[in-house]
Amino acid sequence: MKKDYLETADTLIAAMGGKDNIIRLFHCMTRLRFYVKDKTKVNEKEILKLSEVSGVNWHEEQFQVIAGNEVNAVYKALENKGIPTDDTRETDPVNPKGVVSRIVDAITGCMTPMIPALTAAGMIKVVLTLLTTFHLVSDTSSTYQVISFIGDVTFYFMPFLIAANAAKIFRVNQSLALFIAGVYLSPVFVSMAAGDAAITLFGLPVTKVTYSYSVIPVILMVWITHYIELFVDRITPKMVKLILNPTLVILISAPIALIVVGPIGTIIGNGLAVAINFLSAKLGFVIVGILAALFPFIVMTGMHHALTPIGLNAIATGGSDTLIFVSQVCSNLAQSGSSFAVAVKSKDSNMKQLASAAAVSALMGITEPALYGVTLKLKRPVVAASVAAGIGGIVGGLFQVSLYIAQNCIMAIPAFIGDKGMSNLLYGIIMIIVSFVASFILTFILGFEDVKSDNEIKESSEAQGTTETQQRNPLVEKVELYAPVTGTVKTLANVADKTFADKVLGDGAAIFPSEGRVYAPADGTVVNIMDTKHGIMFVADSGAEILIHIGLDTVNLKGKYFKSYVTDGERVKKGALLVEFDLEAIKKEGYDLTTSVVVTNISDYIKAVCMEKEGSEISAGEKFLTVV
Template sequence: MKKDYAKTADTLIAALGGKDNITRLFHCMTRLRFYVKDRSKINEKEILKLSEISGVNWHEDQFQVIAGNEVNAVYKALEDKGVPTDDAPAANSDSSKSVVSKVIDAITGCMTPMIPALTAAGMIKVVLTLLTTFHLVSETSSTYQVISFIGDVTFYFMPFLIAANAAKVFRVNQSLALFIAGVYLSPTFVTMVAGDAAITLFGLPITKATYSYSVIPVILMVWITHYIEILVDKITPKMVKLILNPTLVILISAPIALIVVGPIGTIIGNGLAVAINFLSVKLGFIIVGILAATFPFIVMTGMHHALTPIGLNAIATGGADTLIFVSQVCSNLAQSGASLAVAVRSKDSNMKQLASAAGVSALMGITEPALYGVT
């Protein structure tokens, strides 16, 4: 039976105090994230009656509605009803938020839209492993090489993906943000880094660093570019803004990116990698177990996305992550197993259906339906 998502949207809007009470809506893989004028108008009980909704959660002034695999359909229906939407949270929009909250919102906005691409890249690597394990493809064949580079694209060009998302978060012109990412990944710059000669710009040294697979430098640089855009817009005459604004933004941003922010981001990234390696070596499976056990609570706050750059950074700097993603997988499997056990033992047909779907979803990496609907 085809679901009537328009009706679901109407119910949600009414339970949220009407369209006028909703200031902004965006979504991640499983959650609808609302900002409202008056939180006292929200009727959580009515929202939880909807079959598409498995739970609700407040994260400071953000009201999160967990819709699981149906989040895109419900979001589209709400958008069609005229609910004000945004592709990513604005990191600079609410001065009442704490610094920590703003940082987490910014990282979430930069990383969440990347999840489909990261998932696809990971699964392509799994397919490639299966093809070679069962001797269907030779590692020396061009077929293997083509599939391999397709799977590597997301990781190698990660600065571009992050720049596109960060531009929305920090309210930066997206083409200019991508331009900055291109500065880091320019084939000419990559060749210069690989060479023996020192790299300088008007006598200022440029650190030889590789930025493919990197996360931190481009996030920092797009954030800084937001303020550079504001400064440039103030000092340029209206008559030549169209030409001067983008030119000056790049002429100011690019040197800062290469001389200052890139090296700082690399130092931070290397520091995080050392810290993770230290914890992994000293505590081994114990730290994995501790982090895995706390992940459901981290997910409830929405802070789990803030850990994604740390895991990706570990891969970029050391070739593998031995803590963040390993702990996530352990936590996901535990949530999946618990939900599937409930599906087997429960006498309630609705709970059986919910727990079965949640168990499969958790097995594939999306735990919110299991967390809020079952466990």
Template sequence: MKKDYAKTADTLIAALGGKDNITRLFHCMTRLRFYVKDRSKINEKEILKLSEISGVNWHEDQFQVIAGNEVNAVYKALEDKGVPTDDAPAANSDSSKSVVSKVIDAITGCMTPMIPALTAAGMIKVVLTLLTTFHLVSETSSTYQVISFIGDVTFYFMPFLIAANAAKVFRVNQSLALFIAGVYLSPTFVTMVAGDAAITLFGLPITKATYSYSVIPVILMVWITHYIEILVDKITPKMVKLILNPTLVILISAPIALIVVGPIGTIIGNGLAVAINFLSVKLGFIIVGILAATFPFIVMTGMHHALTPIGLNAIATGGSDTLIFVSQVCSNLAQSGASLAVAVRSKDSNMKQLASAAGVSALMGITEPALYGVTLKLKRPVVAASIAAGIGGIVGGLLQVSLYIAQNCIMAIPAFIGEKGLSNLIYGIIMIVVSFVAAFVLTLIFGFEDVKAETEDEVQNTDTEKQPAQQNAPLVDKIELCAPVAGTVKALSDVPDKTFADKVLGDGAAIVPSEGKVYAPADGTVANIMESKHGIMFVTESGAEILIHIGIDTVNLNGKYFKSHVSEGDKVKKGKLLVEFDMDAIKKEGYDLITPVVVTNISDYIKAVCMEKEDAAVNAGDKFLTIV
């Protein structure tokens, strides 16, 4: 049955708080990556109900939706719906980030869109290796040369690909960014570098370096060009900007690229290669094992693509990688083994199907469905996979396994063929088998809670052992909530926010506060307090999940005028003071203080009924909502 991705896109947009709440969308191989204005508007449970989605994750202010192999189709459907895509800058999303986070995000933004091209190039090299290994093609034939240069294109012209992506990340005119990359790869410059004569520009020396296959110089240069563009735009008259701006940008950028940034980038790249080589040679079995074991958790942060340039640089400068991609292979194969073990052992047909598909996907290098949909969800399997990956990494480190092509899955087997000969291939296969089998066996040994199967058993026990008690039980149970704040009662439909008014986040009612204090509506736990203190997620002892959202768009105040009296995880009694807020100051800032009180897991119940009439006055602690 053909999937309706347009309907999926509509559901996602609504669950993300509407199109107006999304400032930017881009994607990698498995994730849709959103920047939103107000994270409190996101209904994660609705997103997780979609069959195409296997998990969600926050990284800094980036909301990641894991769509696995269907990410391209869902992304295209969202794009067709008018969601701002990766051509649009992430407005106001960087101000609170640390320098490290900004650097990681920049590198990820430059490298992530390249993965399809890198994958294609790597697989072409694998095909070429197989053709020559089985003597189907001679290395002296034109067929070999044609396939070889096709496979080399991505790597040789890597600066162009990086420049195109970096232009979006650093908000630089893309044609000018590609122009800078062309300076590095100009055939004339390549010829001059290969010659004996020194290269100078107005007497300034230009370092002889080859920039094909390079990563760092062009990222640095496009970043610098962003500031050059700003400077040039300030100093040029309006009448001649069209001609003068691009000309000055290139005249300033190109010399800097050749004289300063290129050599610095090369030094950094070579330094990374030396460092990796040192770690691999001196501490290989420790470093590879540690990185392989922690890789699933690096994936959870979304930082794994930031490691790609290091691995690529090792291949470009040294001919092979012994750390980054080697550890990824161990981790991915371990995730596959753990997921397939779950498929074998689980009694739930849905989990069997999901784990089987996720295991095969991880086998091919796409681990997010396995990680978020299976191993992390069941807890113990992710521990088993991590331990197994560490064991595989230690084996690979001890045997000094090398990868000659950027691969991170079962297809890495041909990529083990290189200068080290047959022994490296055998050692690589041993490493893969150890990672996969260890994860499979450890998952079976550790076991996991097959939640649905246990629930069915409990239902059966309840039916047989507690039948008399059930006969006397009420037909419906109800949960009573007190008003968390004093004020005037309003219907959710009166809230000037479509997400609340349309009950996207759940059912409930609202209160226009007359006092700047929020109290616990029942006995329960403070599940989450937003950094801006304007929103509290509260879970009652009976399991009802309550969102108390103080005001509309008050997230923009970043906690100003709010004071929290509890912390996440605190267990509190009904009537406990949770948050205080300065009503007058917030009103002066122009914000509406209407406070929705929403049961976000209303799908677990029949309905939520407000006990007070609309526009009635209510005191904090009065009966307010009944959940049936």
């Protein structure tokens, strides 16, 4: 990295209000695009003095710095300075992820955003089947054909959808990634592949494959394109990058896509299908039960997403899936049934609430709250759910249940409607009922050691102490946070700041204060008191990271009316006075004093639940949030 660009980065960071003021940075062909916390800190005049900058522009919440041909160099210098960017690797430098984890994460990132489109396409097919089954539409009519091609769009153009998602995962220019997908789906290439004549490119053979409905080739190709982009960027002169870079990327990528990667990806996809067919042939209906029983433990490794392309490939090429999504339905419904049983049987009110919510979530296909927060935590329920899922899977395998849509929850019921007629729907419903009911009953029979009440936990902690592992693991025990201020409770959704209302920073609740004092919400450490004193970053001993933000836009007061009683890095007990502020003076200045209390590392937990209803009064030190 040239020194002048590093100096440019330093100047630019300072003019943006410092590193802490920059939320995120990304760039396009000519512009650096910043999102900042406080717009007032951005010094546009200083930025315009930079020789690399030809202009600046505000677009809603986005600040654009026009850097032309030098945008890549300035961007990389900013990234090297630690500015958070879309290209910043999320890998922990201390505990880097292994190859398998990175592959699973990549597949997850490519496939998960497609679920709504796949669901919509599948449901359209269900509607079409119902229309023809009840003779409302003829399968020779133009109405049938129009509805049919609408339902086929998602599957036919699946490479485009995957390319758009893969571009974000592999940090490739999205338009170029879509360009590559277009190479695979070009009508000219499709007609050439369907013809009898051989296809060559400068004498090299191009495999005649139809890539509609395919998954693996485009994922592989977008990944490779990332490295092609890096290579091209290194070898092209700065003055012609805008024209030469994308041209060379496509000229290099397209032949590789058609001659090498496309055929290899197809072979891999076909190989997976052959492997599944082999297991099905050898193990018969039992394979569905085995996979369904193992799914909770596959979810724990994250490998369940790696199975999605196999199921999608089965639906795309054969019209239905009889293994992957079928076994997922059994597993998810079993997790739901077990969680419902815990909700009924548990004597702890918090566990009842958590198990009920987790059961509904699992019913709709999201099993992590049920698995990590209920069944796995209580041990025996996860065994009950696994056994019940296996039983349901065996029932599904015996009846050869098929799913015509990629579904993994109770919404799979209409997805059972297809070529096999209404009998498949009946068998699918039986499979679901067996999975849910068997899990519910088995959980009751096996039982579980109920969670302790708050008094029991307190007594146990006082008698034995709490281990470091228990303190740091949010799945072992709930985290109680206490109100840092006295006032009126508000939900985050009703905070007049989109960042908090949309839970961009995390989950929690807010309080409109009636007194100007902020206290520690738990035992823990004050990580950072902002220079303006209006914001406090606090880490509880439980591991919960909490942002206490006093008022909206109060940063503009620059510390006026605020007084801090603690310093960065100071350990405090629950209820210790952190900050004092002149409530009336700040109100007269016209500021909204709504104080948001946000758990910023909420992704490490399941959810944050406010213990009081909106509009109710709460005193500092009373139970405010439960993080589970």
